[in-house]
Amino acid sequence: MIVKRNKGPMYLQIKEVLKDRILNGEFALHTNIPSEPQLEEEFNVSKITVRNAIKELVQEGYLEKKSGKGTKVIANVSAAKLSKGKHFTELLVEEGHRITKEVLSIKKAEMLPDSTLHSQIGDHCLNIERVYFLDDEPYIYFNHYLLLNESEEDLKDIQINSLYRYLEEQHIRLVSFRDEFTVAVAPSHIHETLKLEKGTAVLKRIRRSQSEDGRIVEYSEGFYHTEKNHYVVTYNDSTQ
Incomplete structure (x- = not known):
């Protein structure tokens, strides 16, 4: 490192x-x-x-x-949380699993005017592809599109351990998240990375994150190999 x-x-x-x-x-x-x-x-x-x-x-x-x-x-839970519920990876760690990450690519991307992402992000963005491993087995494939326009020189120096910590370093504060879930057949290269049989349907999560001024600064697609472990969301009783 x-x-x-x-x-x-x-x-x-x-x-x-x-x-x-x-x-x-x-x-x-x-x-x-x-x-x-x-x-x-x-x-x-x-x-x-x-x-x-x-x-x-x-x-x-x-x-x-x-x-x-x-x-x-002596502690493995962050004191500062984005919500009262626990993050999915925190639950996995509490169950005794180990999560590691690998960044596959970091590159600048141009969005075509007729693409779905153009209306979300605009003309230019930073595209990051990475994989989460669950106990050394590929588990989640993430494709992130960030409202950032780094120079080619700056791309060489980018290191990402935590995506949201990286955004904070770029002085971007996220205030809201919107998640959508569906079942989809991922592109073939994602199937290969996650070691899935061709045509297998997987859980797909789409996340849109907004900054303080209401702009969408992150659009992410995550593909989950749920046969290895189910995706879990926890909720707290807001009346307490």
């Missing part, structure tokens, strides 16, 4: 990477994270940089550090 000086303090970049691994179960609850020398080698940074990243996560309540016993994960 590469951290870059031009992307802000390196210890904060490492902190966010480690937090993402905690929230997605890659570093499981009540287990130790890799040792400081291992993290120094992975990120190619100094001991003080790693220690500062860990210190931040200890202060936020995710980690507990004890002399001679390593650094243990």
Whole structure:
């Protein structure tokens, strides 16, 4: 994993990477994270940089550090939530699953005037394709279209652990989400990635996210291999 000086303090970049691994179960609850020398080698940074990243996560309540016993994960749920309900990936992590992510491509895209997405996003956008793995097996294929117009040079430096954290870094604050669900046959390359038989129908989720000024800044399509695990939505009783 590469951290870059031009992307802000390196210890904060490492902190966010480690937090993402905690929230997605890659570093499981009540287990130790890799040792400081291992993290120094992975990120190619100094001991003080790693220690500062860990210190931040200890202060936020995710980690507990004890002399001679390593650094243990003591919480794997984010204190700041977009809603009162738990995110789907949080439920999976609580059940003992491990979620990892792989970015397949990041590119600029032009929307044709007669396309469905043109009315949602406009002429130009950033297109990100990525896969979520459930216990090392491909589980969700995401296709994100973001109302951003990065330069070709900037594309080389983009690293995405959390999509919404990345949007925050671009000073975009999301205030509302609209999800639609349907059953669809995904394009062939998605079937291949998710290891599905040709023609298999899967759960498809379409998300439209709006910023404070009411613009749609994210349009995403997610294809779920629900045979591996059902998609679950939780609701809280608003009367309580």
